[in-house]
Amino acid sequence: MGKIADLLKIKISKITRGEIKVELTFAPDVYEVLKHEATNFQNEIAAIGTAEFEDGIWKVHIIKIPEQERFPYLVRVKEFPKGFNAVFHLHPYGVQSFSRMDYEYLNQNYDVSIVVDVTGNGMVCVRDNENEVFIVDGFKLKWL
Numbered sequence: 001m002g003k004i005a006d007l008l009k010i011k012i013s014k015i016t017r018g019e020i021k022v023e024l025t026f027a028p029d030v031y032e033v034l035k036h037e038a039t040n041f042q043n044e045i046a047a048i049g050t051a052e053f054e055d056g057i058w059k060v061h062i063i064k065i066p067e068q069e070r071f072p073y074l075v076r077v078k079e080f081p082k083g084f085n086a087v088f089h090l091h092p093y094g095v096q097s098f099s100r101m102d103y104e105y106l107n108q109n110y111d112v113s114i115v116v117d118v119t120g121n122g123m124v125c126v127r128d129n130e131n132e133v134f135i136v137d138g139f140k141l142k143w144l
C-alpha cells in the first residue's frame, strides 16, 4: 500500500462536469498493475481506495487490488474490504460504460465508482448522502 506522499505524486486525471468534480490518484504500485493490464488486456480488473468530498471535489485515491474473480467482461470482488469507499475498474476496448453487473457488484458498494476501457475513456458513478446515484460520462484517463 502506498504512502500518502506517494499517492499524491501521480495525478492522472480530472473531470469537471456540471456539479460533479472528480480528481483521481493512484498508489504507484497499483498504477503499474493497472497500466500493465490496460496494455495487455485479458480480463477486467478492479482496484479500490478512498474517496473524500473536499472543497466541492471528490478526491479519489486508488490504493489496493482486492481479491477478485476476473473475466473478460466481468469482475467480482470476492469480499469487500472495510474502510474503502471508491472503486476503479478496467474494461476491454470500447466498453466505456457500466454493465448491469457493475451496478450490482461495484456501484452499490462504493460511493465513487470509476470505469474506463483500455484507452482510458469511461465514466464515473457517484452516490450522494441520500443514496442517489449520479452517472457522469466523458471521463478521460491518460495512461502515463
Ligand SMILES: [Zn+2]
Binding pocket: 044, 073, 074, 075, 089, 090, 091, 098, 099, 102, 115
Ligand atoms: Zn465492469
